[in-house]
Amino acid sequence: MLKRLIFLRGAEVIAFVLLGLIPLWVSNSYALGLLTLLAIYGILLIGLDVTVGYLGQVNLAQAAFLGLGAYAAGVCVTLFGFGIFSALAVSMLIGLTLGALLAFPALRLEGPQFALATLSFSALSTTVLNEWEGLTGGAQGLSLNRPAFFGHAVDAPGFYWLCLILLAVVWMAMRNLLSSQWGRAFEALRDSPIATDAMGVGTYRHKVAGFAFGSSLGGLAGGLYAFNFQYLQPQSFTYDLMVILLLGVVLGGRKSLWGAFFGASLIVLLPNLLSNRLLFEIVAALGLLLALVVGLRSWLSKHQLQFQAVAPIIAMGMLVIGGFMVENTENWRKAIFALMLFSVVVGLPDGIMGFVARYLTQLFRIAPPALPQASTLDSVLPAKASDGAILLELQNLKRYFGGVKAVDDVSMQVHSGAVHGLIGPNGSGKSTAVNVISGLYAPTEGKVLLHGKLLPSGSLFKVARAGVSRTFQNLQLFGELSALDNVMLALKDAYRVPLPLVLLGLAKSEEICAQSDALALLQLVGLEKQARVHAKDLTYGSQRFLEIARALARKPELLILDEPAAGLAHPDVSVLVAIIKSIKQRGTTIILIEHHMDVVSELCDTVTVVDGGKIIAAGTPEEVKRDLKVIKAYLGVADEAPLQA
Amino acid sequence: MNSLIIAQMAVSGALMGLVYALIAYGFQLTFATSKSINFGQGELVMLSAFFSLTLLNLGAPYWLMIPGGLLFGVVMGLVVERACVRLTLEQKSEGWILLTIIFGLLGFSAAENIWGRDDRPFPSPISSDALHILGINVTPVEISVAIGVFAVMGVIELFKRKTLLGKAFEAVSADRDAAELMGISATHTIMLSYGLSGMVAAMAGILISPITTVGPTMASALILKAFSVAVVAGLDSGFGVVVIGILIGVLESLTSYYLGSGWRETPGLLLLILALAIRPNGVFGKVSIRKV
Numbered sequence: 023m024l025k026r027l028i029f030l031r032g033a034e035v036i037a038f039v040l041l042g043l044i045p046l047w048v049s050n051s052y053a054l055g056l057l058t059l060l061a062i063y064g065i066l067l068i069g070l071d072v073t074v075g076y077l078g079q080v081n082l083a084q085a086a087f088l089g090l091g092a093y094a095a096g097v098c099v100t101l102f103g104f105g106i107f108s109a110l111a112v113s114m115l116i117g118l119t120l121g122a123l124l125a126f127p128a129l130r131l132e133g134p135q136f137a138l139a140t141l142s143f144s145a146l147s148t149t150v151l152n153e154w155e156g157l158t159g160g161a162q163g164l165s166l167n168r169p170a171f172f173g174h175a176v177d178a179p180g181f182y183w184l185c186l187i188l189l190a191v192v193w194m195a196m197r198n199l200l201s202s203q204w205g206r207a208f209e210a211l212r213d214s215p216i217a218t219d220a221m222g223v224g225t226y227r228h229k230v231a232g233f234a235f236g237s238s239l240g241g242l243a244g245g246l247y248a249f250n251f252q253y254l255q256p257q258s259f260t261y262d263l264m265v266i267l268l269l270g271v272v273l274g275g276r277k278s279l280w281g282a283f284f285g286a287s288l289i290v291l292l293p294n295l296l297s298n299r300l301l302f303e304i305v306a307a308l309g310l311l312l313a314l315v316v317g318l319r320s321w322l323s324k325h326q327l328q329f330q331a332v333a334p335i336i337a338m339g340m341l342v343i344g345g346f347m348v349e350n351t352e353n354w355r356k357a358i359f360a361l362m363l364f365s366v367v368v369g370l371p372d373g374i375m376g377f378v379a380r381y382l383t384q385l386f387r388i389a390p391p392a393l394p395q396a397s398t399l400d401s402v403l404p405a406k407a408s409d410g411a412i413l414l415e416l417q418n419l420k421r422y423f424g425g426v427k428a429v430d431d432v433s434m435q436v437h438s439g440a441v442h443g444l445i446g447p448n449g450s451g452k453s454t455a456v457n458v459i460s461g462l463y464a465p466t467e468g469k470v471l472l473h474g475k476l477l478p479s480g481s482l483f484k485v486a487r488a489g490v491s492r493t494f495q496n497l498q499l500f501g502e503l504s505a506l507d508n509v510m511l512a513l514k515d516a517y518r519v520p521l522p523l524v525l526l527g528l529a530k531s532e533e534i535c536a537q538s539d540a541l542a543l544l545q546l547v548g549l550e551k552q553a554r555v556h557a558k559d560l561t562y563g564s565q566r567f568l569e570i571a572r573a574l575a576r577k578p579e580l581l582i583l584d585e586p587a588a589g590l591a592h593p594d595v596s597v598l599v600a601i602i603k604s605i606k607q608r609g610t611t612i613i614l615i616e617h618h619m620d621v622v623s624e625l626c627d628t629v630t631v632v633d634g635g636k637i638i639a640a641g642t643p644e645e646v647k648r649d650l651k652v653i654k655a656y657l658g659v660a661d662e663a664p665l666q667a
Numbered sequence: 668m669n670s671l672i673i674a675q676m677a678v679s680g681a682l683m684g685l686v687y688a689l690i691a692y693g694f695q696l697t698f699a700t701s702k703s704i705n706f707g708q709g710e711l712v713m714l715s716a717f718f719s720l721t722l723l724n725l726g727a728p729y730w731l732m733i734p735g736g737l738l739f740g741v742v743m744g745l746v747v748e749r750a751c752v753r754l755t756l757e758q759k760s761e762g763w764i765l766l767t768i769i770f771g772l773l774g775f776s777a778a779e780n781i782w783g784r785d786d787r788p789f790p791s792p793i794s795s796d797a798l799h800i801l802g803i804n805v806t807p808v809e810i811s812v813a814i815g816v817f818a819v820m821g822v823i824e825l826f827k828r829k830t831l832l833g834k835a836f837e838a839v840s841a842d843r844d845a846a847e848l849m850g851i852s853a854t855h856t857i858m859l860s861y862g863l864s865g866m867v868a869a870m871a872g873i874l875i876s877p878i879t880t881v882g883p884t885m886a887s888a889l890i891l892k893a894f895s896v897a898v899v900a901g902l903d904s905g906f907g908v909v910v911i912g913i914l915i916g917v918l919e920s921l922t923s924y925y926l927g928s929g930w931r932e933t934p935g936l937l938l939l940i941l942a943l944a945i946r947p948n949g950v951f952g953k954v955s956i957r958k959v
Contacts, residue, residue, distance in 0.1 A: 047810040080764040125946030134704055139943050140896045145891050149936075230801050261887065265772055267764065329754050348780075358775035360769045367765055368754060395853040 030630055031389055037283075043578075045179035051635050054252075055176050056290050061185035062246045064288035065192050067270050068279060072232050075199070075267070075276035076208040079233075082264050083124065083140035084146040087237045089118045089259025091244020093151060093158055096166045096254050101157075106169045106176065109198075110245040114449035117241020122233040129229045144264060145395040151256035164254040176249075185246050192239060193279055198527040199235075203510075208232055210511050212499040217498035220460065221512035222486035223577055224569050225288045230409070262356070266292070269363045275373025284329060284375050292359075296352050306345050307361065310338040316377075334369030390554060393506070394534050394539035403543070403577060406438020406609030407611075412474070413611050414459070414490075414580055419468035421458050428454040430635035433470075441602070441612045443626035443643065445619075447655055450645025451635040452615050453495060456582050459613075460492045461485030472580065491578035492570040495585045495615075501558030505549055512575035543571040544564050547601055563594035568599060573611075581605065582613045587621050599624055613618075619647070631655070673805050677918045682699070682809045684916020685816040686875045689894035691900065691908040692820055694869035699851070699900040700860040701756055701838035703763045705747050706869055707771025709890025714774050715740045715865075716872030716881045722788055728843045730790050737869045744865020748858050756857070771886070778883045786882035794943040795877070808877050815874045819867060824905060836860065888932075895935035901949020911950065 040637035045054060066088055091113035098104035098112050117197025128139035137250040151158050158164055164540065168176055170436060176184070199205060207228045211218040215225040235557055248254055266289055295301050317331035342362045347638075348354050369376055414436040429451045436442045444452050457463045459470055464480030471477065480486035491512075500508050510516070516536040517528040544550045548566040552560060557568060566586055573581055583602070587595050606612060616622050623643040631639040631646055633655040638645050646652055674818050690712060691886055694704040705711065719736035727735060751770050755762035793811050797804035826831035839856040872881075873887075879885060899912040900907030918934040926933075942949060 077759075080768075106808055107727065125938070127940055130943065134706075134761075134764060135898060135943060137706070137946065139940055142891065142939045145932060146940075149929060149933055260898070262931055265768065268768075278922075332756075333750065353780055354730070356772050357780075359774065360773035364750075364766065364769045364773075367762055367769070385947065474783045588802050631706070 023166075025388060029386060030499055034193070038186065042183065042186055045182055051143065051178060054182055058178070058182045058185050058250055059290045060286050061182070061189045061287050062243050063251060063267075064184075064189045064283050065239055066243035066283035067248070067267065067274070067286050067289075068192055068265055069236040071276060071278075071282050072196075072208075072239075074271050075278070075281075076205070077229055077232050078210070078212040079129075080137040080235070080268075080539070081140050081233070082137055082261075082268075083143045083237070084240050084267055085259050085261070086144040086177040087121065087258065088244040088263070089254075090120060091117050091150060092248040092254050092259070093164065094241065095245035095248040096164045097157055099169055099248075099393030100164065100166050104169070106171055106249065109169065109249075110242060113241040113243070113245030114238045117244070117434075118234050118238035121237025121240075122230060123331055124237075125230040125233040129226065129233060141261075144259075144261065148256050148260055158256070160473065161256065163253055165253050168249045168252060176660055181249065181656055183251075187434035188242070188246065192242070193237030194527065197526040198277060198525055198529070199623065202519075202524045202529045202533065204231075204521075206227070206503065206507050206511045209503055209507075213500040213502055214498045216482065217494065217500065218464070218511075219482035219662050220462075220486055220492055220494075220498070220512065221572065222483060222491075223511060224483045226483075238658070265356075265359060269359055269366075271373075272363060273366045273377030275377075275379070278375045278379070280379075281373050281375035284371075292666075296355055296358065299351065302343075302358075303345055306338065306341045310335070310342050313338040313365055313369055330368055333518070334365035337365045337490045354492060365646075371543050391633040392551060393541060394538045395536075396545055396550065397538040399542050400540045401542075402644075403546075403574060403608050404412075405607070408609045408611070410437050410440075412436070413438040413472065414613075415454065415469075415471040416455075417469040417471065417472070418461070419455065419458060419470065421463055422466045427635045429458060429632075430638055431464075432632065432635070434612060434630050434637065434640070436534075436613060437628075438611050439609055440627040441606055441625050442616055443629035444615045444632065445615055445617070445623045445629060445646075446632040446638075447620060450633045450655075452632055453584060454612070454635075455616060455632070456492065456584055459485070460582060463593050467486065483533055486576060486629075489575035489576075490582065491573040491580070492582035493566075493573050493584055493586060495531065495588060497565050497569060497573075499557040501556065501570060503557055503559065504538065504554050505557055505564075506540050506553040507543060508568055508572050508577045509543050512572045513539055514575065516576045525526060540575065543574055544568075546574070546604065547571045548597065558628050563590055563597070566590060566594075566598070567601065570605075578610065580611050582615075585617065586613050586614070587616055587618045595621065671802050672924070673921065676924050677917045678803050678805060679809065680917040680920025681917070682876075683704020683875075684807075684896075684912040684914075685909070685915065686839045687812055687892045687896045688908040689816045689867060689871045689874070689913060690821065690889060690913025692823075692905060693864040693871070693892070693898045694787065695905060695908065696818075696860045696864045696867065697752075697857070697904055698821070700836065700843075701857045703752050703756065704767075704897070705770075705861070705864065705901075706764060707747065707751075707769075707774060708864070708893070709886030709903060710745070710771040710774035710778070711740065711743050711865055711868040712872040712875075712889060713881070713883060713886040714743060714778055715869035716876045717778055718883070719869070719873050720787065720876070720881055721782075723790060726866065729790075733873060735864050736873050739947070740864045740865040740867070740869025740872075742760040742865070744861040744863070744868070745858060748861035748866070752856070752857070752861065756940075760881055763952065765928075772821070775886065780884070782881075784883055785879040786885075789876035789881050791877035797895065805879055812822075812874045812878070815870060819870045820905060820909075823863060823867070824862035832859070833906055891932060892916075892935045895939040898939050899950060901946075903953060904949065904951035907951030 031659060035138050070081060070084040073079050075579060094116040095109040098109040130135050136160055152160055207223050210230055211225045218225045226580050270285030271282060272290045273288055275281025297304055313334040317335050317667060321331040364374060381644055412435050415433055416434050419429055419432045432455060446452050458465050461478060461482045461484060462479060468474060472488060477488055510658045513536050516539060519532055525623060541553060546568055548565055557565065560568060587598055590598060599621060629643050629646045630637055631652050638651045638655060639649040688706060695706055698704050715736050718739045719732050722732045722735045747767060748768055750765035752763045755766060758915050791808055794807045794808045795808045797806050827836055835851045836856055836859060838851055839853050843853050881922050892915060896908055896912045900911040915935045923931040
């Protein structure tokens with residue numbers, strides 16, 4: 023624990039103290055200017071990393087937010103005479119508001135559409151900055167003076183310290199955010215947006231909030247940028263800058279504060295690097311060397327695809343050879359960025375910091391902080407007395423896909439405290455029915471009632487919030503999160519500290535409580551020893567059990583298990599049966615979709631059989647097994663399909 | 668008089684819109700097979716135009732330049748697929764967005780240094796003397812743009828429907844896994860789609876250059892609108908891009924007339940963001956069903 027504190031926090035403290043002390047020794051104004059820019063770009067890149075790294079989306083709007091923030095500060099100071107801090111606050115607010123406005127439509131879709139929307143936003147904001155001449159001065163640019171700070175003029179070192187302090191604050195706030203439920207949600211929604219919704223953690227709202235937060239940091243950096251240069255032009259914030267920013271984040275290393283810091287220093291140093299021929303040759307040669315080392319290693323170990331080993335070597339080779347052929351490297355600036363960026367994206371997807379961090383962790387092996395004692399299961403999942411009343415009711419439920427009647431007029435009742443089996447041959451509509459109940463699909467017609475009240479339709483998130491929790495037939499775990507984090511993410515009512523306090527780091531005690539509770543649920547499914555293991559590294563059976571523990575963390579009134587025994591080895595099936603029995607004992611109502619008839623017979627109080635989207639039988643497992651229609655549906659009947667001799 | 672000016676603006680805007688539609692059609696070709704698009708497509712248009720201009724300057728006759736330029740586009744499309752797309756598709760990541768942007772940047776920088784930063788005229792044997800039709804001026808060059816756009820799209824659509832290779836293309840678009848099980852190589856089909864897409868980009872470059880001139884920055888002006896067209900129309904409707912292309916072309920032409928040329932790009936950009944808000948799959952797009 024102490025070692026962890028010294029290494030991780032110590033490195034940060036030392037870095038910031040050293041950076042802070044530099045102006046006392048060095049009075050070179052050029053170097054100071056570079057350091058100031060480093061701090062500003064550091065803030066900007068930490069913001070960009072939220073979307074590019076944590077949300078996993080290509081964001082092409084951060085340069086625009088820098089520009090908008092810069093102009094906001096500039097206009098506040100020149101037109102309204104704001105002070106330095108109020109102007110910065112306005113910059114941040116502009117970033118936050120416009121970020122949220124852009125995110126609302128843009129984040130509804132993944133991938134290229136999002137990138138395109140941010141690209142359009144950038145182009146649009148450049149147009150506005152250029153054309154709204156009354157406010158921004160248009161292409162002429164906007165000059166401003168750095169406002170005084172409580173009557174004192176802010177000199178260069180003073181401004182540098184301000185930027186550095188803000189970087190440190192942003193750094194800490196970001197770290198606090200990422201180690202809270204928010205950080206978990208960001209990771210989770212990249213792995214499985216569907217499961218994130220189904221666990222009552224809104225995918226969309228977290229994405230929007232994350233993007234808006236990143237944009238507000240862009241706005242803040244913009245305000246500082248304005249006070250640093252004291253002259254703004256719309257052309258400074260175009261696509262070119264955006265590509266350089268992406269270069270910074272990717273090259274430095276995504277999902278890493280140090281990576282953003284490293285990327286920022288790189289961006290600051292790039293112009294110098296290109297203007298000095300010798301320096302450029304050295305960097306290009308080092309790049310080629312790195313590509314060769316990484317490439318050969320992965321080629322030998324056959325770990326990566328060959329293209330991944332060879333392509334960066336070719337790209338860096340082009341850089342070295344091109345460096346000899348070209349007269350002026352500055353003219354080829356963009357091509358040089360492109361080749362470097364290409365090599366990193368292909369060959370070192372974790373960036374340079376990720377590469378370094380892997381070796382450092384092997385070298386120092388810092389143990390994760392110890393886990394707290396598990397809570398008692400009774401406090402996490404209090405036993406409920408079941409009254410046997412109707413909990414869930416489907417009324418004439420229909421769901422059609424075009425002409426396919428996947429669920430066709432299904433009505434059924436699930437009683438509180440019961441294990442209700444839902445069985446039927448493949449393609450009979452069980453999964454669709456469950457998907458409608460849990461809100462993945464809106465019903466075509468009919469109602470789903472919980473406690474006699476209509477369940478929200480067509481929203482996994484809202485249904486999860488209403489007290490229905492589910493597992494998935496095709497596992498939807500958050501593979502990059504540990505087993506513990508998978509459960510912690512879903513924990514209901516565990517996180518009450520509001521966002522501003524989370525940013526200040528005041529959510530630690532809540533985190534520890536959540537850890538204890540999650541451990542209790544892991545104990546229930548027998549996974550407490552694997553709490554720190556990444557979900558993707560668990561065995562298949564353990565993954566199935568983890569899904570159940572995660573669904574239970576919602577403390578659901580109704581738990582839907584979608585084929586939990588599918589693909590399980592025989593010993594695991596008996597463990598599963600034991601787990602489901604103990605859940606039932608606590609009074610949680612369960613809908614069980616299953617093919618294993620022995621599991622169904624052993625666990626279920628009532629069984630509903632569907633075929634072709636309709637209910638063909640209902641009753642106790644024994645009754646259903648003897649039902650002729652059920653036998654026909656599963657096995658076929660000889661006289662209907664006579665065998666051809 | 669005023670209505671005549673509006674009609675004039677609308678017609679020339681619509682003709683520009685057809686070029687946006689053609690570029691957007693190039694996005695659709697690759698999106699259909701691989702769910703990826705080339706963010707450097709604008710640079711492909713520009714590079715192909717420069718290459719074709721060089722062919723002309725080297726003394727190649729106009730009618731020989733066209734296949735040469737198209738071949739260049741095909742080759743560049745294949746390079747993009749190999750260098751920027753294939754790996755990330757294998758990794759099931761969206762790295763291709765970043766990599767194709769990088770490719771565009773490289774192409775831009777190369778063009779800037781090889782051919783210079785200035786815009787250059789692109790000679791065309793087709794006359795640019797205006798014809799007066801119902802009081803509206805239309806040049807034969809502009810008409811050739813419309814004919815060229817429809818010809819390329821028509822040929823590719825015919826290819827997709829009538830040839831075996833085209834049917835393979837459609838099969839991979841419909842269901843990649845099923846097509847692979849039937850012995851169709853998805854990788855080859857995606858290569859084909861990128862080749863075709865590169866060809867379409869080259870055609871767009873050759874068609875538009877006589878009107879706009881050729882320069883390194885021609886890409887960024889075109890590409891944003893082509894993106895808008897593709898997203899607003901939906902990434903799977905060839906008919907849609909033509910309609911939306913014409914619409915956006917007309918709108919931007921009218922906007923630049925009434926608000927000034929600086930605002931020219933706004934309608935396309937606003938429509939794009941609006942479309943994402945209201946119909947994320949595009950006006951003519953299919954709604955996809957989430958599966959678990």
